[in-house]
Amino acid sequence: MSTIIDSGLVAEHNAKLRSNLEADYAALGGMLERRGQNIEQLTTLAQGFAVAVPSWGVGTGGTRFARFPGPGEPRNIFEKMDDCGVIHQLTAATPGVSLHFPWDKTDDVAALREAATRHGLYFDAVNSNTFQDQAGQEHSYKFGSLTAASAQVRAQAVQHNIDCIELGHALGSKALTVWVGDGANFPGQHNLRAVLERYLDSMRGVVSALPADWQVFIEHKLFEPAFYATAIADWGTSYACATELGPQAKCLVDLGHHAPNTNIEMIVARLAQFGKLGGFHFNDSKYGDDDLDAGSINPFQLFLVFNELADAALREGEAFKPAYMLDQSHNVTDPIESLMSSAIEVQRAYIQSALVDRIALAHHQEQHDVLQSAQALKQAFRTDVAPILAMARLRSGGAIDPVAAYRSSGYRRQKAEERPARAGASGSGIV
Numbered sequence: 001m002s003t004i005i006d007s008g009l010v011a012e013h014n015a016k017l018r019s020n021l022e023a024d025y026a027a028l029g030g031m032l033e034r035r036g037q038n039i040e041q042l043t044t045l046a047q048g049f050a051v052a053v054p055s056w057g058v059g060t061g062g063t064r065f066a067r068f069p070g071p072g073e074p075r076n077i078f079e080k081m082d083d084c085g086v087i088h089q090l091t092a093a094t095p096g097v098s099l100h101f102p103w104d105k106t107d108d109v110a111a112l113r114e115a116a117t118r119h120g121l122y123f124d125a126v127n128s129n130t131f132q133d134q135a136g137q138e139h140s141y142k143f144g145s146l147t148a149a150s151a152q153v154r155a156q157a158v159q160h161n162i163d164c165i166e167l168g169h170a171l172g173s174k175a176l177t178v179w180v181g182d183g184a185n186f187p188g189q190h191n192l193r194a195v196l197e198r199y200l201d202s203m204r205g206v207v208s209a210l211p212a213d214w215q216v217f218i219e220h221k222l223f224e225p226a227f228y229a230t231a232i233a234d235w236g237t238s239y240a241c242a243t244e245l246g247p248q249a250k251c252l253v254d255l256g257h258h259a260p261n262t263n264i265e266m267i268v269a270r271l272a273q274f275g276k277l278g279g280f281h282f283n284d285s286k287y288g289d290d291d292l293d294a295g296s297i298n299p300f301q302l303f304l305v306f307n308e309l310a311d312a313a314l315r316e317g318e319a320f321k322p323a324y325m326l327d328q329s330h331n332v333t334d335p336i337e338s339l340m341s342s343a344i345e346v347q348r349a350y351i352q353s354a355l356v357d358r359i360a361l362a363h364h365q366e367q368h369d370v371l372q373s374a375q376a377l378k379q380a381f382r383t384d385v386a387p388i389l390a391m392a393r394l395r396s397g398g399a400i401d402p403v404a405a406y407r408s409s410g411y412r413r414q415k416a417e418e419r420p421a422r423a424g425a426s427g428s429g430i431v
Contacts, residue, residue, distance in 0.1 A: 046392035052096030052124035061329030072415030085119030092398030096124035125175035126168035179219035183226020217252035250278025279323030295345030306353035
């Protein structure tokens with residue numbers, strides 16, 4: 001694997017921080033040992049963790065009103081791969097890249113695969129886009145795509161998803177994520193039942209094109225742009241559709257796609273229980289689908305999600321392998337810094353969930369000791385596992401402090417010179 005940021009610079013950065021890290025690691029190890037936990041096992045667990053980076057996330061996103069380009073943002077998929085390579089080099093936790101078509105479409109599949117291999121990356125789930133009209137598109141998605149009243153529009157949307165499957169298959173991906181913004185803004189705009197019937201009919205065409213070892217992830221979203229009734233608005237509809245479409249169809253949970261204060265961890269538990277939890281788009285939210293950095297608003301909720309995932313893994317064993325992906329929009333931060341920070345926050349929740357004393361928790365629950373049940377979770381959540389994460393990065397060839405190493409490398413300044421901003425050349429696609 002080639003390194004984009006000079007490995008000597010990373011090594012120099014780590015050397016300055018190593019003695020303090022080792023002291024913190026030893027102190028944490030002693031505390032965990034008194035709890036009956038082994039810090040080395042937890043560090044190995046952290047080294048095995050992986051979350052995919054969204055290709056669209058390395059570009060600057062936007063708001064409902066404007067997009068303010070960032071310096072040196074990528075202009076094509078190959079420049080995106082360079083940025084994704086930097087994120088994985090420094091965090092050692094993001095080997096997967098989730099592509100979005102047609103934003104990331106290329107005619108040179110071999111070159112794209114080679115770029116991924118060069119950076120030590122692979123392609124995670126690919127994403128289709130029928131929520132925007134593209135240049136030269138014959139039929140508009142203004143009034144729906146997979147659910148449109150027009151058979152021609154639905155056929156076009158189905159074919160686009162099939163094209164995504166074929167391109168993803170050529171790149172080594174194993175899953176397709178489908179999100180549609182279809183729905184209504186006014187009562188009476190469409191027949192609510194007919195819309196879902198058309199969705200299922202369209203998705204049967206998509207599922208029939210899946211390779212035998214592929215899955216399709218159905219992504220739900222409460223609102224936007226359909227503010228009255230969204231076709232796939234909640235986990236119940238997603239679950240019902242995934243059940244109807246068969247074993248290759250699973251549900252994807254985006255942490256921002258829910259009403260405020262929704263108990264997302266319970267949704268995760270339910271979908272895992274029924275064998276339909278396909279994966280996640282990790283981000284955070286204050287008001288709606290804000291696409292904020294993971295763990296930036298409600299880190300306890302992120303921990304509680306992983307607590308349910310840890311429980312499901314104990315119940316289901318090796319067969320339980322949901323896909324982990326980030327899905328964020330960065331308007332005022334450096335996208336690379338935000339994605340590195342988010343990957344670390346997701347990894348943090350993963351390791352904190354492994355600290356839960358599940359024997360003690362089950363005992364407290366059986367005894368109806370509500371306070372101690374809650375404290376069993378809080379003890380794990382309050383534990384600062386930063387030394388474990390930093391040691392895992394160090395041992396895996398990453399940076400003890402990824403953001404500091406990145407800033408000292410001058411990568412963003414260099415790319416600002418190499419990639420002058422051009423109108424309409426966002427690396428994101430999201431406005």
